[in-house]
Every structure is written in structure tokens, then in C-alpha cells.
Amino acid sequence: MSSISIEGECLQETFVAPQWLPDGNSFWYRQRTSPGKYAFIYVDILQKTSGPAFDHEALAKELSEHAGTEIDPESLPFTWIEVGADTSVVHFTYQGRKWEYSPVTGLCEWDGRFAHRKRGFLRKMMESKTLTNSSVNFSFTNHTRAYLKMYWVDYDGKPVFYRGIGPGDTKRQRSQPGHIWKLKSDSPDDADIIYRIPKGQDILIVDEMDLDKTAAEENDGGEAAAGQQVEERPEADEKDDKGGEIFVLDDNLWMEDEDGNRFQLSDHPPRYAAEGGDTEEGARQEDNAPKSPEEDLTYDERMIFKSPDGKFVIAWQHTPFPDEKIWLLNYATGDKVVPQLKERAFRKAGDRVREDRPRLFNLTTKAEVQTEDDLFTGQYNLYNVGWGENGEYRFIFNQRGHQCMRVLGISADGSIRVLLEEKSETFIDYLTKLYYQVVKVDGSEKMIWASERDGHNHLYMLDLEKGQIQHQITSGNWNVNRVEHIDHDSGELWISAYGFNEDEDPYHIHLVHVRFDGTECWAVTEGDGTHLWNWSPDKRFFIDTASRVDLPPRTTVRSAKTGELLVVLNEVKSEDLKEKGWVPLERFSALGRDGKTLIYGVIALPRNFDKTKTYPVLEYIYAKPHEFYTPKRFGQGGGLYSWATFVNAITVQIDGMGTNWRSKTFHNVCYKNLSDAGLPDRILWMKEAAKTRPWMDLSRVGIVGTSAGATNTVSAILHHGDFYKVAAADSGSHDIRIDYLSWAESCMGYPVDQSYIDHSNLTHAGKLEGQLMLVVGGLDTNVNPAGTMRLVQALNEQDKDYELVFIPDGHHGCGCSGYGHRRIVSFFKKHLGSPGESAAPSEVATPPEIPQSSGAATPAEITSGSELTPSSGDAAAPKN
Numbered sequence: 001m002s003s004i005s006i007e008g009e010c011l012q013e014t015f016v017a018p019q020w021l022p023d024g025n026s027f028w029y030r031q032r033t034s035p036g037k038y039a040f041i042y043v044d045i046l047q048k049t050s051g052p053a054f055d056h057e058a059l060a061k062e063l064s065e066h067a068g069t070e071i072d073p074e075s076l077p078f079t080w081i082e083v084g085a086d087t088s089v090v091h092f093t094y095q096g097r098k099w100e101y102s103p104v105t106g107l108c109e110w111d112g113r114f115a116h117r118k119r120g121f122l123r124k125m126m127e128s129k130t131l132t133n134s135s136v137n138f139s140f141t142n143h144t145r146a147y148l149k150m151y152w153v154d155y156d157g158k159p160v161f162y163r164g165i166g167p168g169d170t171k172r173q174r175s176q177p178g179h180i181w182k183l184k185s186d187s188p189d190d191a192d193i194i195y196r197i198p199k200g201q202d203i204l205i206v207d208e209m210d211l212d213k214t215a216a217e218e219n220d221g222g223e224a225a226a227g228q229q230v231e232e233r234p235e236a237d238e239k240d241d242k243g244g245e246i247f248v249l250d251d252n253l254w255m256e257d258e259d260g261n262r263f264q265l266s267d268h269p270p271r272y273a274a275e276g277g278d279t280e281e282g283a284r285q286e287d288n289a290p291k292s293p294e295e296d297l298t299y300d301e302r303m304i305f306k307s308p309d310g311k312f313v314i315a316w317q318h319t320p321f322p323d324e325k326i327w328l329l330n331y332a333t334g335d336k337v338v339p340q341l342k343e344r345a346f347r348k349a350g351d352r353v354r355e356d357r358p359r360l361f362n363l364t365t366k367a368e369v370q371t372e373d374d375l376f377t378g379q380y381n382l383y384n385v386g387w388g389e390n391g392e393y394r395f396i397f398n399q400r401g402h403q404c405m406r407v408l409g410i411s412a413d414g415s416i417r418v419l420l421e422e423k424s425e426t427f428i429d430y431l432t433k434l435y436y437q438v439v440k441v442d443g444s445e446k447m448i449w450a451s452e453r454d455g456h457n458h459l460y461m462l463d464l465e466k467g468q469i470q471h472q473i474t475s476g477n478w479n480v481n482r483v484e485h486i487d488h489d490s491g492e493l494w495i496s497a498y499g500f501n502e503d504e505d506p507y508h509i510h511l512v513h514v515r516f517d518g519t520e521c522w523a524v525t526e527g528d529g530t531h532l533w534n535w536s537p538d539k540r541f542f543i544d545t546a547s548r549v550d551l552p553p554r555t556t557v558r559s560a561k562t563g564e565l566l567v568v569l570n571e572v573k574s575e576d577l578k579e580k581g582w583v584p585l586e587r588f589s590a591l592g593r594d595g596k597t598l599i600y601g602v603i604a605l606p607r608n609f610d611k612t613k614t615y616p617v618l619e620y621i622y623a624k625p626h627e628f629y630t631p632k633r634f635g636q637g638g639g640l641y642s643w644a645t646f647v648n649a650i651t652v653q654i655d656g657m658g659t660n661w662r663s664k665t666f667h668n669v670c671y672k673n674l675s676d677a678g679l680p681d682r683i684l685w686m687k688e689a690a691k692t693r694p695w696m697d698l699s700r701v702g703i704v705g706t707s708a709g710a711t712n713t714v715s716a717i718l719h720h721g722d723f724y725k726v727a728a729a730d731s732g733s734h735d736i737r738i739d740y741l742s743w744a745e746s747c748m749g750y751p752v753d754q755s756y757i758d759h760s761n762l763t764h765a766g767k768l769e770g771q772l773m774l775v776v777g778g779l780d781t782n783v784n785p786a787g788t789m790r791l792v793q794a795l796n797e798q799d800k801d802y803e804l805v806f807i808p809d810g811h812h813g814c815g816c817s818g819y820g821h822r823r824i825v826s827f828f829k830k831h832l833g834s835p836g837e838s839a840a841p842s843e844v845a846t847p848p849e850i851p852q853s854s855g856a857a858t859p860a861e862i863t864s865g866s867e868l869t870p871s872s873g874d875a876a877a878p879k880n
Contacts, residue, residue: 002607004642006582007635009035014553014570015167016534016543017143017207018043021083022115024538028053028083030145030208031570037074040081040090041569045541045557048567053083054090055103062107063094079145080208082114121210122194127157128179130321136177138197141170143207143534146185153180153194155345160781160811166635170532174431174742185211244363246306246313251298253315255363263366266359268297268317296320303356307387311364312412314393316382317357324351326784332809344781349737349744350752356382358395360410369414375406380745385438388445388464394419396436401750402427407436407447407462419467422451426671431626431746432660433457435480438464439488441516446470448493448516450480452664459483459495461516473518477502479661481509485539485560491516494524494539494560498661504528505587505600506662507632507655511542513561524563527554530632541566547634549602550584552577583609585637590688592657592681597666599681601630601654603689604640606647616700616832617686618649619724621716622709623677625670625747628655628662643704647828648835650696652689656681670747672755674736675719675764677712683723700832702726704824706813707783708733714761714772714791721769726831728824730775730815733783734761734791765794771831773803775820777810803827 001009013034018027028042042053060073071077082091089102091110100110142148142165150171151159159182165171175181175197183193183206190211195204244257250270256262296319303316326346331339347353356379360369376382376397385394385407392409399405405428407420422428435450447462449469457480459473474480478499485494493514499506500523508530514521525531529546536542542560547553552572556565574584585602592599606615620643622629630653631637644651656678658670669676690696703724705713710732717727733739736748737756748756757763772795776788795802805823807814814820 001581002641002645003581003583004638006577006580007637010552010572010577011167011635012145014545014555014572015145016545016555016569017145017167018534018543019080019083019207020537021087024536024540026083026087027536028081030079032145033074037072038076038079039074040076042083042087043557043567043569045536045566050567050569053081054088054101058103059101059107062101063099066107067095079211122180122196125153125157125159125182125194126180127155128153129155130176130178136175136197138173138175139170139204140165140173140181140183141205142167142183143205144185144211145208146187146190146211148183148185148193148206151182151184153182187211246304246315248299248301248304253299253304253313253359253361255313255366265313265361265363265366266299266315266317266368297357300356303384305384305387305393306363307391307393308389309391311362312369312391312393313361313363314358314387314410315361317359319352319355321354324348326786328779328781328785330779330809332778342779346784347741348784349739349741349748349756350750351741353380353400353741355379358382358393358410360393360412360414362412369412371410371414371416375408375416375418380750383434383436385436385447388438390445390465392464394464398428398430398434400745402430402746403749404428405430405434407449409464409467417467419464420447420449420462420469422453424452426668427747427749428452429457429626429660429667429746431743435459435483437483437486439486439516441491446516448473448483448486455664457481459493459514471518473516474512474514474521475518476500477663478506479663481661484511485535487539492520492561497523501528505530505548505632506598507600507628507630508548509632511544513563522563524558524560526558526563526565529554532633535560543569548587549631549634549637550574550587551634553634585631585640588685588689590685592684597657597662599654599656599678599685601652601682601685602637602640603693604637604644604651606644606649606651610835611695613835614695614697615835616647616649616702617690617696617698618643618647618651618828618832619682619686619701619703619716620651620653620709621677621682621703621705621712622707623656623659623712624708624743625658625667625674626660626743628659629653630655646825647702647832649702649828649832650693652686654678654682654685656685672748673759674711674748675715675759675761677715679712679716679720683720697836698723700725702728702828702832704728704730704828705732706730706816710734710775711736711761714774717770717772718761718764718767721767724770726771726828728773728775728815728827729788730820730824731777731780731783731812732761732774732788732791734787736760738784738787738790761791762794765791765800766798768795768798768800768802771803771827772800773805773824773827775805775810775815775824776807777812777814777820778806778808779810780812780814782812 012032016029018029020027025046026044031039031041033039040053041050043050056073060071064071078092078094091100098110101107145167148165150162150165152162153159177197179197181195193206193210244255246255252264252268253266254262254264297317300316300318305314324347325343328342329339330342333340360371362369378400380400381398383396387393391412394409397406403424405422406418408416409419410416433450437448439446445464447464449460449462451460458475459480461470461473463470478497481496481498483495495512496509497512498509500510500512510523510525510531511533512523525544527546529548532545534543539560544558545553545555554571555569557567558565583605585604587602589598589600640651640653657666658676658678660667690698701724703713703716710729713727713729716724736744774788776785807820815824
């Protein structure tokens with residue numbers, strides 16, 4: 001078996017998708033015992049026990065009699081059960097009928113209903129609609145045993161494939177309220193998950209019950225799409241009748257009192273009035289003539305916020321969402337001879353954005369209270385916080401260019417004050433680190449705020465009354481990734497954190513407990529590995545799975561407050577997998593360009609590796625500044641294993657400077673410097689690795705990447721052609737000026753200046769010396785194909801040789817499969833060559849095995865660490 005297959009089998013057999021019982025003290029899950037064989041397991045946390053949820057053999061025997069066919073107790077014909085109040089009773093569906101099994105009464109048909117839970121899924125597909133300029137962070141978590149495909153449903157109602165989500169995986173996605181997403185398994189027997197993005201942050205957890213069509217029909221959430229909302233920040237106040245109803249008519253704000261009398265609150269000329277369209281139909285007709293922002297103002301009826309006492313209202317006036325477009329030419333039109341022009345909405349760097357203007361109105365005097373906007377002009381975005389108990393309306397200003405953010409408060413008299421200001425000489429990482437939450441502490445309103453002001457991402461307590469930071473909640477050479485849960489009554493937080501344990505890989509993620517005052521800061525996860533967890537409904541317990549790329553998973557149940565180990569659900573030893581032929585990714589680190597910062601990466605060996613030969617080296621790169629990308633969890637190395645096997649090369653993946661979640665200084669390297677891509681660090685890393693691995697032939701180094709990784713790939717061969725000799729770039733954004741506004745400006749700044757030109761691959765086309773392949777799809781709606789074609793033109797003008805693979809009907813990432821992928825593999829085989837003989841077998845180092853002792857990373861290398869050995873269950877010592 002290949003390492004990919006071995007890891008896949010292990011993940012299937014250790015995967016736990018808990019189905020919690022109402023008491024929150026117990027759950028069941030379906031465990032795969034061997035291929036095609038399963039058992040239903042019941043876990044009682046208080047008793048610290050786990051075992052079969054029922055007598056599988058007895059149930060199978062009775063079900064066989066009803067079905068008239070032999071049923072295997074290890075392969076029961078259902079995937080989901082409901083455990084009754086008497087935990088010995090279970091309900092399930094089979095052949096379209098509902099059944100009940102009890103060890104006392106046996107098996108019989110059941111006419112009850114499965115316990116209702118509102119899931120908020122849509123009944124049918126519908127098109128995405130953009131409800132607001134604001135985007136939100138959204139997480140999809142797959143708690144099923146199936147591999148789910150994730151689709152964005154476009155504005156015409158057509159699903160567009162985005163990515164896959166493996167069992168147990170969570171994928172974070174940035175989307176907009178009103179957009180529709182679809183999750184689908186490969187089985188026609190499973191229900192589809194169709195979901196509308198709500199306002200505010202959200203998490204959608206999909207479990208086995210959601211895929212069961214019978215159960216899904218009984219628990220259908222209707223047209224609403226509320227989902228499982230976690231720590232959601234409100235975007236709009238709930239309706240109340242205090243002060244009357246507020247609405248928008250002819251681009252002005254109106255109110256209607258309890259007697260039905262209407263009053264106009266604002267006085268702004270309706271849009272298009274100058275064109276004579278005074279009817280409702282005429283007023284809504286589009287006009288192609290450009291308008292100034294002042295002419296194009298209207299109120300957003302979704303952004304109207306009434307004060308708690310009903311005496312005031314804040315309404316956001318804005319310029320409507322700009323209608324920027326790109327056009328694609330579809331040559332692959334089938335029976336239609338003439339190519340077709342396709343258009344889609346697309347905002348590129350430097351394009352106009354929606355600008356909001358909060359305005360204050362006194363509902364008693366029915367007039368606007370004048371306010372100044374100098375503290376929030378030049379905005380990229382505003383975020384609603386809401387009315388405070390002191391009668392102050394609060395919102396957040398994100399300056400375009402992302403070098404300034406402010407928390408602002410508007411008082412009833414129209415005065416505006418700064419409650420908090422963040423500034424950066426480079427950029428504020430709002431895309432991944434913006435967090436704010438109003439909390440009550442000793443009866444006073446505070447705000448928990450995330451900031452990198454001390455060099456790492458940490459939480460601060462802001463006193464909203466005084467408008468100053470009261471204290472820092474977390475601190476140290478580690479980063480808060482996100483706030484997982486807040487207990488407002490007890491004043492406690494649970495956060496996910498990178499680098500919390502100093503003696504581990506800094507990209508390992510742990511669950512950390514801390515109080516509002518910063519005390520009792522400790523990890524409640526345990527073991528040298530990165531962690532995934534699943535909360536119990538009441539957040540008293542969590543199921544923790546710890547692993548590394550070189551260490552199989554260990555799954556336990558723990559106390560959320562103390563981290564105490566309560567139940568061990570499963571664990572697999574590395575030796576057991578090695579006996580089957582498993583060759584894990586090797587973890588390695590080396591000093592970066594500054595001579596003091598460790599750079600982390602992994603090494604994958606090709607199948608049938610021969611240590612007496614030398615192999616070309618292939619780097620798989622993706623260096624978009626918003627995350628890190630080197631695999632850390634067990635089972636994440638499939639892509640690297642595949643490249644190593646396809647090309648018959650040593651394959652590596654590395655996170656150089658400029659990527660996220662190390663320190664602000666580390667991240668700042670990307671600022672107005674995208675072509676750097678951490679390449680100097682990557683080259684040093686490979687040179688250091690090759691010192692003890694002479695089977696790495698650094699005279700034959702290739703590099704491959706898709707999307708932003710393709711941009712990095714071309715930068716590598718243009719700027720470091722003495723090291724990288726062969727490069728294949730798929731669906732790349734080679735001119736950042738025509739890429740998405742949001743991500744381009746997040747690290748390159750605004751306005752679009754000379755740095756955009758300096759770091760465009762087009763500018764440096766004349767430096768090409770090695771072998772380059774460009775792959776592009778004509779229908780790529782994610783990265784404008786014009787970026788690749790403009791690079792082609794620049795290379796032509798410089799009289800450079802290269803290979804272009806144009807796939808007329810290709811979409812984004814068309815080089816990752818099918819024809820495009822085959823061409824890339826052939827390209828590398830041709831130019832990197834085959835393994836060669838080494839100088840002398842006696843001088844060749846043996847590929848490192850997994851050591852059995854743990855320890856801190858050394859400047860030269862990360863040791864592979866120890867097994868996640870069981871402990872007494874004590875949590876780590878607090879970090880105060």
C-alpha cells in the first residue's frame with residue numbers, strides 16, 4: 001500500500017463524528033473497524049466508559065428475519081441512529097421505514113418522530129445574492145465519514161466547485177451574506193446541504209444526520225438559513241416598535257408612527273431624479289453615465305439601528321455596490337461556431353468600493369443630528385458594533401490601505417470620539433485577525449479586541465466608557481488564532497492558539513483557556529502535535545484529536561475547563577503503520593535569511609525510494625500571505641506524496657517569511673513585496689537539508705504552484721534562476737493589478753502605486769533563463785486569465801522561450817487534473833530527469849527515521865518528536 005492509502009485507511013478507522021445526546025454527558029459515533037465494517041459506539045463521559053451502543057449481533061439477527069435476507073452485524077444497513085431516553089433503546093431507518101430496537105422488547109417498526117433540531121438548510125437551490133458590501137469569515141466543518149465537495153452557487157444559480165472537505169476537516173471561507181453554498185457527497189443516497197450565508201461570523205457543522213434523507217426531511221429548516229451560529233456578531237438590531245417603524249423610500253429615510261403617520265427624516269435628492277424618472281419604475285432604471293458619489297447616495301435598509309430607548313436611529317447612507325466586471329471569451333462553445341463573451345462581477349485592485357456614511361436621527365424632533373465624518377473618510381469598510389448601554393452608537397472604521405483602524409462612538413449630540421485606534425506602518429491583517437466582542441465585566445461594558453501591537457496577535461480588554469485599553473488578556477511569543485467560546489457569566493475565554501507550547505512546531509494549534517483578566521491561561525489540549533476538537537453542546541467537554549504528519553491521530557475526551565483526560569477513544573502507533581509500508585513526511589527546519597528565525601517545512605520521498613541514488617528536488621509552493629500552508633496534521637500530505645511519485649523527485653513544501661501566524665515582523669516581509677514569496681528562506685532551507693541528505697540533487701530543482709502559488713513559481717524562476725531551473729505555473733495571477741481588490745490591497749496597500757509594477761512578473765520577464773510552463777484556463781472566473789496572457793506577451797517581447805498550455809474550457813486550477821496535469825508532469829520528467837547514481841554508497845545518509853524521543857527544535861532540524869503518550873490528565877502549567 002502507498003503512504004497515501006495507509007493514511008487514508010487510518011483516518012477512516014480513527015475518525016470520530018460525535019452525535020451528542022440531550023444531556024450533554026454522552027454521545028455515540030459510528031466507528032469503522034475495517035474496510036466495509038462498522039460499529040456504533042456509545043460514550044458515557046461521566047462514567048468514563050465507551051463501548052457498543054447496542055448488541056449488534058442481536059439486532060442484525062432480528063432485522064434479517066424482517067428483511068428476509070442475511071444482514072452482517074458488522075455491516076448494518078444504516079449509518080445513523082437515535083439513542084432514546086433509555087440509552088439501551090435505539091431508532092434508525094431501513095428500507096424507508098423507521099425502526100426501534102430494545103434488548104427487552106426486541107425489534108419493531110416505530111411510528112415516532114426523530115428528535116427535532118432546526119438546521120436552517122434551504123429546501124432547494126437558489127442563486128446567490130449580494131446583500132451587503134461586508135464579507136464574513138465562515139467555517140464549514142465535516143463531521144461525516146464522507147468526502148464532501150463544496151460549491152459556491154453563482155448569481156445564475158449554478159454550482160461552482162471550490163474545494164473538497166475531508167472527514168473531520170474544517171475549511172474557513174470568506175463569503176458575503178446572501179451567498180449560497182452547497183455541500184455534496186459522492187453518494188446519490190445522501191441529501192445535499194444547501195446553505196445561505198448569514199450576517200456575522202458563523203460555523204456550519206455537517207454531520208451524518210444531515211446526509212440521511214429521511215432524518216433530513218423531518219428536520220428541514222425551511223427557507224431560513226440560520227445554521228449553527230457561534231459567537232455571532234450582530235449586523236442589525238432586532239425589530240422593535242419603540243419610536244415607530246423606520247424605512248427607506250426614494251433614497252431617503254422615513255419613519256411611520258403607531259398611528260400610521262409618515263415623516264421624512266432625511267432630505268436628499270433621489271437618485272436619477274435629474275433624468276426625469278420620477279415614477280418608481282423610472283427611478284430604478286440604470287444609467288450608463290458615471291455619477292459622482294454624492295449623486296449616487298442612498299440608505300441601506302439592512303443597516304438601520306435604533307437606540308434601545310427608541311429615541312434615536314443610526315442609518316447607513318452609502319454609495320451602491322460598484323458594478324465592476326471582467327469579460328471572458330468562451331471558445332469551447334460546442335455546436336455553436338461563434339465564440340461567446342461571458343461577463344462576471346469582479347473588483348480589481350484600485351477599483352471604487354462602496355463607502356458608508358452612518359447618520360444619526362432624532363426620532364423625537366424627526367430631524368438629522370449633524371455629525372462629522374473626518375474620522376472615517378477614505379474607508380475600505382465599516383463594521384457595525386451597535387448601541388451601547390450609555391446611549392452611544394459604536395462602529396469600526398477600516399481605512400483603505402489597511403494602515404489604520406478605529407473603534408468609534410457617536411453620542412446623541414452628534415459628537416464622535418475615538419475609543420481605540422490601531423495603526424501600522426505596513427498593514428493591519430484584518431482578513432484573518434480582526435476580532436471584537438462586547439462583554440460585560442462588573443456591570444460595565446467592555447470590548448475584547450485582537451491586535452498585533454506587541455508583535456504577536458493577542459487579545460486586549462478595551463474599556464468602552466473611558467475609551468482606553470484596560471489591560472492585555474493574552475501575551476507571549478505565540479498567536480491567538482480565533483476566539484472559540486466565551487462564557488460571559490464566568491468571565492472565561494477559550495481560544496485556538498498557534499505556538500503556545502515553546503518546545504513544539506510553532507504552527508501547531510492548541511485550545512487554550514484564559515480568564516478575562518488574563519489569569520488561568522493554559523492549554524487544555526495535550527501532546528506534541530496539532531489539534532482538532534469538537535465541542536459538546538454546552539461546552540463542558542470537547543473531543544480532541546491530536547496528530548502530526550509523522551504521527552497518527554490520538555482521540556480523547558477532555559474537560560474544557562481543566563483539560564483533564566476523561567476517555568481515550570482511539571490511538572494508533574506509528575510502528576503499526578510502518579509495518580504496512582508507511583513512509584511519513586519528514587519534518588525539518590533551518591535558519592532563515594536573518595540567521596535566527598527557524599523556517600519550517602516537510603520532505604516527501606518518492607515510492608520505491610533508493611538511498612543510493614540522487615533525485616531531483618521539486619518544491620510545491622503556495623505563499624499567499626494570509627495563512628501558512630505546510631501540512632501539519634496526519635493525512636495532509638497527499639499532494640506531496642503524489643508529486644513525489646508522479647515526478648520521481650524529492651518533494652518539499654516550506655513556509656518562508658511573508659506568510660502568516662509567526663510574528664508581525666515575519667509577516668511584514670510580504671508588504672509591497674509579493675515577489676519575494678519567502679524564496680530566500682526556502683533556498684537556504686533546501687541547502688541545509690541537502691547537507692545531510694546527499695540524495696537531494698540541488699543542481700536539478702523544480703518548482704510548481706497553482707493560483708497564488710503559480711505567481712510565486714514564476715517569481716522563483718525569474719528572480720532566482722540560478723537555483724530554480726524548471727517551473728510550472730497553473731492559473732497564476734502574474735499582474736497583481738488585475739487581481740481581487742480585497743487580497744491584493746491587503747498586503748500591497750492603496751493606492752495602486754509603483755510597487756504593484758515592481759512586483760509584477762511581467763516587469764521581470766526578461767530575466768527568464770530556465771524552463772517555464774504556463775497553464776491557463778480560458779474560463780477561469782477566480783483569477784483573470786489576462787494575467788497569464790499579459791505575461792505571455794511580455795515574454796514574447798523579450799524573445800524568451802517557454803511552453804504555454806491553454807485550455808479553452810478550463811477553469812481555475814485546470815493544471816491540477818486531466819490534460820493540464822499530464823502536461824505538467826511530462827514537462828518535469830523531461831527537464832528534471834530521472835534519479836541518478838550517487839558518488840559513493842558509503843557516503844549516503846539513510847533517510848531519517850522517526851526518533852522515539854522528543855525535544856525542542858534545533859537550528860538545523862526538527863526532530864520528529866514523541867508519541868502522544870497518555871498522561872495523568874493534568875493540564876499544562878498556567879501562563880500568567
